[in-house]
Amino acid sequence: DQQVKQNSPSLSVQEGRISILNCDYTNSMFDYFLWYKKYPAEGPTFLISISSIKDKNEDGRFTVFLNKSAKHLSLHIVPSQPGDSAVYFCAASARLTGGGNKLTFGTGTQLKVEL
Amino acid sequence: NAGVTQTPKFRILKIGQSMTLQCAQDMNHNYMYWYRQDPGMGLKLIYYSVGAGITDKGEVPNGYNVSRSTTEDFPLRLELAAPSQTSVYFCASRGTENSPLHFGNGTRLTVT
Numbered sequence: 001d002q003q004v005k006q007n008s009p010s011l012s013v014q015e016g017r018i019s020i021l022n023c024d025y026t027n028s029m030f031d032y033f034l035w036y037k038k039y040p041a042e043g044p045t046f047l048i049s050i051s052s053i054k055d056k057n058e059d060g061r062f063t064v065f066l067n068k069s070a071k072h073l074s075l076h077i078v079p080s081q082p083g084d085s086a087v088y089f090c091a092a093s094a095r096l097t098g099g100g101n102k103l104t105f106g107t108g109t110q111l112k113v114e115l
Numbered sequence: 116n117a118g119v120t121q122t123p124k125f126r127i128l129k130i131g132q133s134m135t136l137q138c139a140q141d142m143n144h145n146y147m148y149w150y151r152q153d154p155g156m157g158l159k160l161i162y163y164s165v166g167a168g169i170t171d172k173g174e175v176p177n178g179y180n181v182s183r184s185t186t187e188d189f190p191l192r193l194e195l196a197a198p199s200q201t202s203v204y205f206c207a208s209r210g211t212e213n214s215p216l217h218f219g220n221g222t223r224l225t226v227t
Contacts, residue, residue: 046216
């Protein structure tokens, strides 16, 4: 049961254009969402996050939008740069009954920014 | 500041062999995690720890064991390696339960 889904395994965008990466989730208990970026042979690195009480969070070229009614979030990168080429993972956080929280990851989207 | 350090980077095991994947962090983080990533899949949580002396199972703990005797170290033990354990293993840590995870660079394990 994939609770966090990234339906596009890959995305190709021209340099300078907008990249839009999508993520859908099924568990309404998720209360915090994060995007991680991963280069080959490295671990994922945190990019940006959003609380479920907000619908938008912006950090420089990166903006995350959350649509709770649709259980959908997206990451916008504007303008896209070749260095943005990486795998992007969406992750969602839910509280555990025993305390703490658990992150559930999507399967990732490979972004390629072409010159 | 090294962050999260994983060793080894690569390892090939024969079926039935055992090994320990090492993970160390120098950020004084209480929370530590082990994930595995299979091709085309997201990261799956194997085990986690909320502090020294405390560990708990994640989604896919079978075939693995962990210990947390110090804040810095969180080794993952495979006792009887199986081909299904071929994967990339990531260790991660965070200072509080709501802060982002810091990942190591991973250990690529092949079991043949």
